[in-house]
Amino acid sequence: MSVSGLPPYDPQNIFARILRGEIPCKRVHEDEFALAFHDINPLTPTHVLVIPKGEYVSAADFHANAGDAAIAGFWRAVGKVAKDLGLEGSGYRILSNMGPDGGQEVPHFHVHIFGGRRLGRMMPRE
Numbered sequence: 001m002s003v004s005g006l007p008p009y010d011p012q013n014i015f016a017r018i019l020r021g022e023i024p025c026k027r028v029h030e031d032e033f034a035l036a037f038h039d040i041n042p043l044t045p046t047h048v049l050v051i052p053k054g055e056y057v058s059a060a061d062f063h064a065n066a067g068d069a070a071i072a073g074f075w076r077a078v079g080k081v082a083k084d085l086g087l088e089g090s091g092y093r094i095l096s097n098m099g100p101d102g103g104q105e106v107p108h109f110h111v112h113i114f115g116g117r118r119l120g121r122m123m124p125r126e
Contacts, residue, residue, distance in 0.1 A: 009055040015108035029081045033073030036081045045116025056109040058098045087115040
Protein backbone atom coordinates (compact mmCIF):
# COMPACT_ATOMS: atom_id res chain seq x y z
CA MET A 1 0.00 0.00 0.00
CA SER A 2 1.30 3.44 -0.90
CA VAL A 3 1.18 6.32 1.57
CA SER A 4 0.32 9.47 -0.37
CA GLY A 5 2.56 12.49 -0.20
CA LEU A 6 5.67 10.60 0.89
CA PRO A 7 8.86 10.55 -1.15
CA PRO A 8 10.14 7.17 -2.31
CA TYR A 9 12.53 5.35 0.01
CA ASP A 10 16.19 6.20 -0.62
CA PRO A 11 18.28 3.05 -0.06
CA GLN A 12 21.39 5.23 0.27
CA ASN A 13 20.15 7.12 3.36
CA ILE A 14 22.48 6.90 6.34
CA PHE A 15 20.24 4.55 8.35
CA ALA A 16 19.94 2.12 5.44
CA ARG A 17 23.73 2.14 5.20
CA ILE A 18 24.04 1.55 8.96
CA LEU A 19 21.60 -1.39 8.70
CA ARG A 20 23.73 -2.88 5.91
CA GLY A 21 26.89 -2.49 8.04
CA GLU A 22 28.47 0.05 5.66
CA ILE A 23 28.66 2.68 8.41
CA PRO A 24 29.54 1.73 11.99
CA CYS A 25 27.37 2.61 14.96
CA LYS A 26 27.56 2.30 18.73
CA ARG A 27 24.97 -0.47 18.98
CA VAL A 28 22.70 -0.74 22.01
CA HIS A 29 20.28 -3.41 20.79
CA GLU A 30 19.61 -5.47 17.70
CA ASP A 31 17.06 -8.13 16.91
CA GLU A 32 15.17 -9.26 13.82
CA PHE A 33 12.91 -6.18 13.90
CA ALA A 34 15.04 -3.23 15.01
CA LEU A 35 18.46 -1.75 15.51
CA ALA A 36 19.15 0.75 18.32
CA PHE A 37 22.30 2.83 18.59
CA HIS A 38 23.64 5.97 20.26
CA ASP A 39 23.12 9.23 18.39
CA ILE A 40 26.45 10.71 17.23
CA ASN A 41 25.31 14.19 18.32
CA PRO A 42 23.40 13.51 21.55
CA LEU A 43 21.00 16.16 22.81
CA THR A 44 20.61 14.58 26.27
CA PRO A 45 22.87 12.37 28.41
CA THR A 46 21.08 9.37 26.91
CA HIS A 47 20.07 9.77 23.26
CA VAL A 48 19.46 6.58 21.32
CA LEU A 49 17.91 6.04 17.91
CA VAL A 50 15.76 3.00 17.19
CA ILE A 51 15.17 2.10 13.54
CA PRO A 52 13.09 -0.71 12.08
CA LYS A 53 14.68 -3.20 9.75
CA GLY A 54 12.96 -2.43 6.51
CA GLU A 55 12.51 0.34 3.98
CA TYR A 56 10.08 2.75 5.63
CA VAL A 57 10.17 6.50 5.03
CA SER A 58 7.96 7.52 7.95
CA ALA A 59 5.71 6.32 10.74
CA ALA A 60 2.76 6.43 8.34
CA ASP A 61 4.66 4.26 5.84
CA PHE A 62 5.79 1.82 8.55
CA HIS A 63 2.34 1.40 10.07
CA ALA A 64 0.64 1.05 6.67
CA ASN A 65 3.11 -1.41 5.17
CA ALA A 66 4.94 -3.41 7.85
CA GLY A 67 3.45 -6.64 9.09
CA ASP A 68 1.93 -6.98 12.53
CA ALA A 69 4.97 -8.89 13.84
CA ALA A 70 7.35 -6.19 12.57
CA ILE A 71 5.30 -3.40 14.16
CA ALA A 72 4.97 -5.19 17.50
CA GLY A 73 8.63 -6.24 17.43
CA PHE A 74 9.78 -2.71 16.74
CA TRP A 75 7.79 -1.16 19.58
CA ARG A 76 8.84 -3.93 21.97
CA ALA A 77 12.46 -3.14 21.05
CA VAL A 78 11.86 0.54 21.88
CA GLY A 79 10.53 -0.43 25.32
CA LYS A 80 13.36 -2.90 25.94
CA VAL A 81 16.01 -0.33 25.04
CA ALA A 82 14.52 2.26 27.43
CA LYS A 83 14.38 -0.34 30.20
CA ASP A 84 17.91 -1.64 29.51
CA LEU A 85 19.25 1.93 29.60
CA GLY A 86 17.73 2.38 33.08
CA LEU A 87 15.34 5.12 32.02
CA GLU A 88 12.05 3.70 33.30
CA GLY A 89 12.39 4.97 36.88
CA SER A 90 13.16 8.60 36.12
CA GLY A 91 11.35 8.80 32.80
CA TYR A 92 12.22 9.42 29.19
CA ARG A 93 10.84 10.82 25.97
CA ILE A 94 10.17 9.04 22.68
CA LEU A 95 10.10 11.32 19.64
CA SER A 96 9.65 10.68 15.94
CA ASN A 97 9.85 13.49 13.41
CA MET A 98 7.95 13.13 10.14
CA GLY A 99 8.53 15.18 7.02
CA PRO A 100 10.23 18.53 6.54
CA ASP A 101 7.88 20.54 8.77
CA GLY A 102 8.28 17.90 11.50
CA GLY A 103 12.07 18.17 11.38
CA GLN A 104 12.80 14.72 9.90
CA GLU A 105 16.42 14.75 8.76
CA VAL A 106 16.84 11.13 7.65
CA PRO A 107 14.12 9.67 5.39
CA HIS A 108 13.99 6.35 7.25
CA PHE A 109 11.39 5.96 10.01
CA HIS A 110 13.06 6.11 13.42
CA VAL A 111 12.41 7.13 16.98
CA HIS A 112 14.65 8.98 19.37
CA ILE A 113 14.80 7.95 23.01
CA PHE A 114 15.87 10.88 25.19
CA GLY A 115 16.69 10.59 28.88
CA GLY A 116 19.21 10.99 31.64
CA ARG A 117 18.00 14.41 32.79
CA ARG A 118 14.78 16.38 33.30
CA LEU A 119 13.55 17.26 29.82
CA GLY A 120 11.02 20.02 30.46
CA ARG A 121 8.41 21.14 27.95
CA MET A 122 8.48 19.64 24.54
CA MET A 123 7.14 22.70 22.72
CA PRO A 124 7.18 26.31 23.88
CA ARG A 125 3.83 27.95 24.46
CA GLU A 126 3.00 30.65 21.94
